[in-house]
Amino acid sequence: xxxxxxxxxxxxxxxxxxxxxxxxxxxxxxxxxxxxxxxxxxxxxxxxxxxxxxxxxxxxxxxxxxxxxxxxxxxxxxxxxxxxxxxxxxxxxxxxxxxxxxxxxxxxxxxxxxxxxxxxxxxxxxxxxxxxxxxxxxxxxxxxxxxxxxxxxxxxxxxxxxxxxxxxxxxxxxxxxxxxxxxxxxxxxxxxxxxxxxxxxxxxxxxxxxxxxxxxxxxxxxxxxxxxxxxxxxxxxxxxxxxxxxxxxxxxxxxxxxxxxxxxxxxxxxxxxxxxxxxxxxxxxxxxxxxxxxxxxxxxxxxxxxxxxxxxxxxxxxxxxxxxxxxxxxxxxx
Amino acid sequence: xxxxxxxxxxxxxxxxxxxxxxxxxxxxxxxxxxxxxxxxxxxxxxxxxxxxxxxxxxxxxxxxxxxxxxxxxxxxxxxxxxxxxxxxxxxxxxxxxxxxxxxxxxxxxxxxxxxxxxxxxxxxxxxxxxxxxxxxxxxxxxxxxxxxxxxxxxxxxxxxxxxxxxxxxxxxxxxxxxxxxxxxxxxxxxxxxxxxxxxxxxxxxxxxxxxxxxxxxxxxxxxxxxxxxxxxxxxxxxxxxxxxxxxxxxxxxxxxxxxxxxxxxxxxxxxxxxxxxxxxxxxxxxxxxxxxxxxxxxxxxxxxxxxxxxxxxxxxxxxxxxxxxxxxxxxxxx
Numbered sequence: 001x002x003x004x005x006x007x008x009x010x011x012x013x014x015x016x017x018x019x020x021x022x023x024x025x026x027x028x029x030x031x032x033x034x035x036x037x038x039x040x041x042x043x044x045x046x047x048x049x050x051x052x053x054x055x056x057x058x059x060x061x062x063x064x065x066x067x068x069x070x071x072x073x074x075x076x077x078x079x080x081x082x083x084x085x086x087x088x089x090x091x092x093x094x095x096x097x098x099x100x101x102x103x104x105x106x107x108x109x110x111x112x113x114x115x116x117x118x119x120x121x122x123x124x125x126x127x128x129x130x131x132x133x134x135x136x137x138x139x140x141x142x143x144x145x146x147x148x149x150x151x152x153x154x155x156x157x158x159x160x161x162x163x164x165x166x167x168x169x170x171x172x173x174x175x176x177x178x179x180x181x182x183x184x185x186x187x188x189x190x191x192x193x194x195x196x197x198x199x200x201x202x203x204x205x206x207x208x209x210x211x212x213x214x215x216x217x218x219x220x221x222x223x224x225x226x227x228x229x230x231x232x233x234x235x236x237x238x239x240x241x242x243x244x245x246x247x248x249x250x251x252x253x254x255x256x257x258x259x260x261x262x263x264x265x266x267x268x269x270x271x272x273x274x275x276x277x278x279x280x281x282x283x284x285x286x287x288x289x290x291x292x293x294x295x296x297x298x299x300x301x302x303x304x305x306x307x308x309x310x311x312x313x314x315x316x317x318x319x320x321x322x323x324x325x326x327x328x329x330x331x332x333x334x
Numbered sequence: 335x336x337x338x339x340x341x342x343x344x345x346x347x348x349x350x351x352x353x354x355x356x357x358x359x360x361x362x363x364x365x366x367x368x369x370x371x372x373x374x375x376x377x378x379x380x381x382x383x384x385x386x387x388x389x390x391x392x393x394x395x396x397x398x399x400x401x402x403x404x405x406x407x408x409x410x411x412x413x414x415x416x417x418x419x420x421x422x423x424x425x426x427x428x429x430x431x432x433x434x435x436x437x438x439x440x441x442x443x444x445x446x447x448x449x450x451x452x453x454x455x456x457x458x459x460x461x462x463x464x465x466x467x468x469x470x471x472x473x474x475x476x477x478x479x480x481x482x483x484x485x486x487x488x489x490x491x492x493x494x495x496x497x498x499x500x501x502x503x504x505x506x507x508x509x510x511x512x513x514x515x516x517x518x519x520x521x522x523x524x525x526x527x528x529x530x531x532x533x534x535x536x537x538x539x540x541x542x543x544x545x546x547x548x549x550x551x552x553x554x555x556x557x558x559x560x561x562x563x564x565x566x567x568x569x570x571x572x573x574x575x576x577x578x579x580x581x582x583x584x585x586x587x588x589x590x591x592x593x594x595x596x597x598x599x600x601x602x603x604x605x606x607x608x609x610x611x612x613x614x615x616x617x618x619x620x621x622x623x624x625x626x627x628x629x630x631x632x633x634x635x636x637x638x639x640x641x642x643x644x645x646x647x648x649x650x651x652x653x654x655x656x657x658x659x660x661x662x663x664x665x666x667x668x
Contacts, residue, residue, distance in 0.1 A: 013423075015425075015436055015438070017436065020354065020357075020434075022354050022429075022431075022434055023431060023433065023434055024433075024434060024435070025352075025435035025436075025437065026434075026435060026436050026437065027437055028436050028437055028438045028439060029439075031439070060394050062399075062400060065396075066396060089347075089437070091349075091425055093436060097355075097356075097357060098357040099357065100354075100355075100356055100358065100359075100360075100426070101358070101359035101360060102349055102351065102359075102362050102364050102427060103359065103360065103361055103362055104349070104362045105361070105362060105363075105365070119652050138512040157524050164382070181485050282654075319600050
């Protein structure tokens, strides 16, 4: 089973309003609730794609109970560790223009709760074919929490995919995950040596991959991860391993909601890693699944027809047996 | 016991952020949760003032359970009718400037649930000294819901205070409540013959009482209520009965959070009505309690020291034995 880890899940509320006006009061027209946090989105995409998946992580309080219930309703098996704190909410306000987001801070996790999670996780590793580690860390967790989980997976020869940002990403990379999947903006924070906040979701942006990001990817490889896959929004994916480089470009631009596209990409990477699929096929799958996720309005799903249509038409180009200098010369098609 | 009725309660969430920017994503610095809805605020003020109070209304789902728990934690006795729908949330986002509010729609209430509430309410009337009816109506309730509750109270000779707006206010007035307490903006909607939405909280504004509002107040008296008390923010209160008029002005301007001041005013009116207190003393109490509520950051409380200090210094002026023409000539001190 593919195990997805969500240490800072959320109950995602989406409000639609006529137009957001600062310092005004708004009647919310419609309210939708769904489980949030990148790992839970990955789990729902895998489940929708028919893959066996198990979602784990930390949940607490009445909101946590609601998230657990919604995960089950979505058909995803869950095995969460309960914590004393209350799982956070996120509120996204949609108006005619775009979304305005408000993210509550995560609950404070105690040392004892983290220890219990690590024990539970270690048990789940016995059944895991791949582990996906996604999203931010809640307060109280050590900044190297993902490094710890990656090391335990390596000890049991379970491959890992890491999708986070800032300091947790930097520490996680040093433990040698099989794939890291930053987007361009996240890679940029790694590159700039900034003290990032350890939270990440939704910072996604229209950033593009440039020389600075490629340099950061190379550094990530040098630090310890095996493959860096950089998502670049609708421009596709760049994959760099220690010996090869690939670029995958979607054949069509799909309009829709980009939130969740990165999680669909991670879902495809995870199943490719599990099956030992060749990189060109993995990347074609990941680009098609991401684009098909953009076509549905909420994160955690994808449009099956679009996925089937695009999959065989993704253009994957080898960047050749790469050398550091060669890759630094790469210019993605614009 | 003073019975407060809250048909459309809420779980009020308050988020603090650095600065609200439309279409950006914000990290919420602090989250506070408390029971919301005007009737619950009135109940908490009365409880804090040492008055016996019982809160009733409609609550449903996990959010409703949370509201019930929080009401109990605040020390207020509650006797709510459970409904199948989920109690709404409100989200207020505070930044350096002011608050931006998002109000979820209330749950749809069924005919059976409303019937059960009316029965429960009728039972509670046997113990009630005064009934306070506050706030908006959730979807599904008849627009004359307050009129029904006022009529039942009159049948049992229990005096009533009504604080709502729009069509529910208009219908409620026709049933002859002892006091209606619109603010200037609410009175304005009554005056303009608009088809209001039946929801009201937070529409409070910097509107002031002018000739149009006074005309509307006179009309409210003509329709059936005994006394109209118009709250005019920091400018104080205007009270008009069929035979008299009074104006009450706070001695000091208290800075703070005006949300909840109207509910503190209603609390004072309710206990004055219960005790048969003379109008000048009721209004002095109401002005002082409102100002003392402004001094605390959240609705439902008040600053006891400020209340004691202001109470004896509120200036209450008789407008004389009023005639319609006389009152229309009133100009409030500015």
